[in-house]
Amino acid sequence: MQAEERQKRIEDHLVKVEFASLAELSELVDASESTVRRDLGVLESKGSVRRTHGGARLENPKSDEFTFSARDTHQLDEKEAIGAACAKLIQPNQTVIIDAGTTCYHVARHLEAKTPQIITNSLPVANLFAAANKLEVVVSGGVIYPRLGVLVGPLAVEAFGKIRADVAIMSCGGITTEGIMNSHGLLIEIQRAMIQAARKVIFCIDSSKFGRQSISRLCDLDVADIVVTDKTVSPEILKALRRSEVEVVSG
Amino acid sequence: MQAEERQKRIEDHLVKVEFASLAELSELVDASESTVRRDLGVLESKGSVRRTHGGARLENPKSDEFTFSARDTHQLDEKEAIGAACAKLIQPNQTVIIDAGTTCYHVARHLEAKTPQIITNSLPVANLFAAANKLEVVVSGGVIYPRLGVLVGPLAVEAFGKIRADVAIMSCGGITTEGIMNSHGLLIEIQRAMIQAARKVIFCIDSSKFGRQSISRLCDLDVADIVVTDKTVSPEILKALRRSEVEVVSG
């Protein structure tokens, strides 16, 4: 492998995990630690990463919460697993609505191979595909809700009112036996429009959301056709989901 | 195989994989490494790829975000100057439509101090402010036109049909005494909607666009209220602009 490719891989890896040890990186790129050290030197002089004792750290952890959508490492592995599992449920060339939120973002990352038509109100998702130039991506209009990079407001609701999709891939702020919740009325309004517009509704919910309340109630459990989650979920809610005839898929 | 065909194959391959070794490429096109080196030299001088030790790398990897807007250094200084000059024309707290295109992007960068309300169909502009979290930004919906990160199509046109703004900051592909031109019907449709929606229309046009034809005609010169440009412009078009009562501002 060549120097530049190695360096890019290291950079990409660091974007995901924020910090990595030399051993980890050296294994990742299959080169000696010396070489990784030199690479880190180059990247450091470029300013993108900072060397530390024993490894390296991303220089600019993009604390703007907008990019945070893409960079959030909280439960990264779980979200990756959910993303991969959810992507398997999508048929090739379907029209797919993708909700905002980090979990859905990870689904999007696994979706390219299915060449879906994407409809989204999430700027991070839009950016993901925009540069790729392989898929048709429809962006709903709306006002940017800064913390998350989501488009909200009447323009967004109307946009989803006008379209029809095969699948909606949704996220949420919490799920209990009572139903599915989210944190903001603006988001809920749009999520309802998304659900209306789709023939099939998939909720991607990592285990940390199970049993958690959130501010506003989005919908009943039976609105979901499928819930994709990771290994460890509350059996109580699992039972409630089964009772509502929701299929549960585990990443 | 012809030299050009080889080079195209190499380029295509690199678009797919971003990095490639000499051995890999030499096998791909069935030529010696010497020949591939020479081909890479040609491609490098064309600017599409960069040679590296051991192989080559795509110059503008698509995986990056729309940093290309910021990265496009063609006439960078002129565009910066135009951006600053144009921003001076905006009153505080106005509602401003911002067109896609690198020139408008630079205007946007100078606009934050005026705390305008932004309306745009450009993803780079949206990203610029999304992270900043200081301004209200409305994004038109639409389908992503990949090379530029512009939102196009009926959703975009409708969005601008529904709103009213104080100013529209526009760019174009070329300007002659005959009128203002742009390169794509899809873009023109939206630009017309933008112009309709705004009380005042400012065109930001760097000198390289003066006298240049482009594929489709957007509008007459007198549709513009102000044209912002850099120092060196064709006197003939300048005269035509004056005749149409267009104010000309020089960055």
Place this chain on the structure above:
DNA sequence: CGAAATCTTGCAATATCTTCCAAGTTCTTC
């Protein structure tokens, strides 16, 4: 403070690059 880990530096082995040349190919001219 001392042990363990990590870093820096110098170096030899390896890989790659540049430059040059001969052979082959295409184009031009008559």
Place this chain on the structure above:
DNA sequence: GAAGAACTTGGAAGATATTGCAAGATTTCG
């Protein structure tokens, strides 16, 4: 259609760059 010019190609020799290792310096942590 043949002779010669101009260009392209593949390879070789020497120059340069990269890599992994090891010895000694530095940092970390109990």
